[in-house]
Amino acid sequence: LSHRPRYRPVPKAELHLHIEGTLEPELAFALAERNGVTLPYATTDELRRAYSFTDLQSFLDLYYALMAVLRTEDDFCELADAYLTRAAEQGVRHAEIFFDPQAHTARGIPVAAVIEGLCRALDRSEQQYGITTQLIMCFLRDQSAESAMEVFDAAQPFLHRIAGVGLDSAEVGNPPAKFRAVYERAAAVGLRRVAHAGEEGPPSYIREALDVLGAERIDHGLRCLEDPGLVERLVRDQVPLTVCPLSNVRLRCVDTLAGHPLPRMLDAGLLVTVNSDDPAYFGGYADDNFRAVREALALDDETLRRLAANSFRAAFLDETTRAAYL
Ligand code: HPA
Numbered sequence: 067l068s069h070r071p072r073y074r075p076v077p078k079a080e081l082h083l084h085i086e087g088t089l090e091p092e093l094a095f096a097l098a099e100r101n102g103v104t105l106p107y108a109t110t111d112e113l114r115r116a117y118s119f120t121d122l123q124s125f126l127d128l129y130y131a132l133m134a135v136l137r138t139e140d141d142f143c144e145l146a147d148a149y150l151t152r153a154a155e156q157g158v159r160h161a162e163i164f165f166d167p168q169a170h171t172a173r174g175i176p177v178a179a180v181i182e183g184l185c186r187a188l189d190r191s192e193q194q195y196g197i198t199t200q201l202i203m204c205f206l207r208d209q210s211a212e213s214a215m216e217v218f219d220a221a222q223p224f225l226h227r228i229a230g231v232g233l234d235s236a237e238v239g240n241p242p243a244k245f246r247a248v249y250e251r252a253a254a255v256g257l258r259r260v261a262h263a264g265e266e267g268p269p270s271y272i273r274e275a276l277d278v279l280g281a282e283r284i285d286h287g288l289r290c291l292e293d294p295g296l297v298e299r300l301v302r303d304q305v306p307l308t309v310c311p312l313s314n315v316r317l318r319c320v321d322t323l324a325g326h327p328l329p330r331m332l333d334a335g336l337l338v339t340v341n342s343d344d345p346a347y348f349g350g351y352a353d354d355n356f357r358a359v360r361e362a363l364a365l366d367d368e369t370l371r372r373l374a375a376n377s378f379r380a381a382f383l384d385e386t387t388r389a390a391y392l
């Protein structure tokens with residue numbers, strides 16, 4: 067009998083999580099079988115061996131290819147249930163979940179199947195998993211501005227299920243300003259706004275996301291460190307940055323976890339949070355990321371508590387709920 071107390075992950079909010087990036091190989095094969103989709107891999111091990119990325123695009127190619135197995139409302143519900151089960155084990159109490167409707171509508175899957183499937187799982191999440199949730203609908207920045215507008219139109223009947231909009235996919239060459247019009251419409255109907263910026267793209271994309279899109283939170287934001295004036299602004303305005311350490315290593319935005327700029331960002335006074343991005347692909351969920359940075363960067367307990375507190379500060383929570391977490 068062990069008397070060692072069971073490890074308890076620190077309670078936290080997950081603010082940068084693509085639900086399609088939680089598709090584990092086992093579920094991918096099960097859904098492929100059910101939906102009669104043939105995957106170009108014979109086994110889950112063979113698929114896992116393909117998870118060796120050189121940059122964002124090399125990951126995105128596999129990420130979009132594997133989504134072919136997601137076809138029905140039930141599939142999206144199962145995907146979200148599987149994520150919430152793992153998130154609960156990892157101390158996640160609140161999750162703001164990205165989804166990529168264009169990656170599904172482009173394959174003939176109606177946006178209703180995506181949102182209603184996800185919501186079926188999310189609607190029982192607080193009861194079943196002790197996790198409150200919100201949905202953030204992302205536009206694919208490597209698709210046209212017109213395509214973003216079309217999916218925003220298609221999502222009209224479901225906007226009451228959506229807390230905000232985001233911007234993801236291949237960053238370089240697809241600056242935030244391309245999506246000014248659809249973000250203006252989102253703002254006009256009271257949606258929150260976030261955007262991936264400064265993952266592979268330059269610091270100017272972070273400024274543009276703030277100035278042109280009205281982004282309230284920046285996803286990744288790593289490359290702000292190249293622009294001291296921008297860092298000063300992000301610190302002054304306490305703009306949250308949703309950093310994803312394991313993702314950054316796997317997509318080679320940083321060379322090693324031990325060399326990750328997270329401590330420098332904290333020291334600068336930035337409101338940084340630690341998140342998992344695409345945990346099925348990058349080697350870990352929320353607390354896996356917390357434990358990885360604790361080890362690699364020798365973070366003390368106080369710093370880990372600060373990161374957890376930051377996650378609730380940066381979340382789109384009402385002030386009563388936020389206060390209960392802080
Ligand atoms: N960056 C951009 N697009 C994405 C990512 C990411 O880290 N994950 C899923 N889509």
Ligand code: ZN
Binds near residue numbers: 262
């Ligand atoms: Zn992301």
